[in-house]
Amino acid sequence: MSLLDQAAKNLSPYKAMMAESASKNDEVKFIIQPNILMDILKDEMDSRAIDKKMKKQFAGFRTRLKTAEWRLAGMLNYVDEEIYRVQIGKTLESMMKHIKLVQPNGDWVLLDYEADIRPNKNGDQSLMLAASFVDTKNENDMKYQNGIPSVDVNVDVTGSNKELIEAIQAQGGGSDNAELIATLNRFINSMTPQNASVEENKSKVKEENVLDEVPGDFSE
DSSP: OOHHHHHHHSOOHHHHHHHHHHHHHTTSOOOOOHHHHHHHHHHHHHHHSOOGGGGGGGTTOOEEEEEEEEEGGGTTTTOOHHHHHHHHHHHHHHHHHHHHHHOTTSOEEEEEEEEEEEEOTTSOEEEEEEEEEEETTOOOOOOEETTEEOOOOOOOOSHHHHHHHHHHHHHTTOSOOHHHHHHHHHHHHHHHHHHHHHHHHHHHHTTTTOOOOOOOOOOO
16 A cells, blocks of 8 residues: 555544544434424424314313414524424414413313415415413303403492392382491492402503514525
8 A cells, every 4th residue: 555545544633623523523413304394393383282182172162272383484494493492482482371371261272283384374384383272171261352352341239239139129218318428438349449459450451462473484
């Protein structure tokens, strides 16, 4: 073997260090194929959704549908599997947070989903996700008016309210209203905690449109 051939087989310490560094960089493998993005998304969704055998027991229960999309141009060759899985989790957390802000009386879980690659509204090929969440308690929908929960205005004729109505009826045309005034004061005081609860709900609903900002494009 010639001296040149022998020299070619021996790497200098500098070249060996560079080769080792390149090997470490190769460990971070960006996703370059759309089908890999789809496979990871389905794996994450399947692991978070309720068991398929349980779906029948929630037939007819109230649900909420949420959607998300990722442009392929902003994902391919920009994210690795670890980053992508974290993003999927953050997206689902954001969906759930919004549902619970508007309908906090339910116990919401991921029921089903559908994913596909389609053009978005701008014509860009995107990974589309539609996720359906079900309330396992099947509570009634909370109604809102002007951004705050609607209050039931039906008069409760039990307890102090019944006492108030009876006092009004007993007064008739009498001129002494001291007893009626005292009853009214007791009624107003009894309503104070309820009014405080309504104010808390107002504050809570103001956050309805506050969502976690989840990046859908890593190209920038």
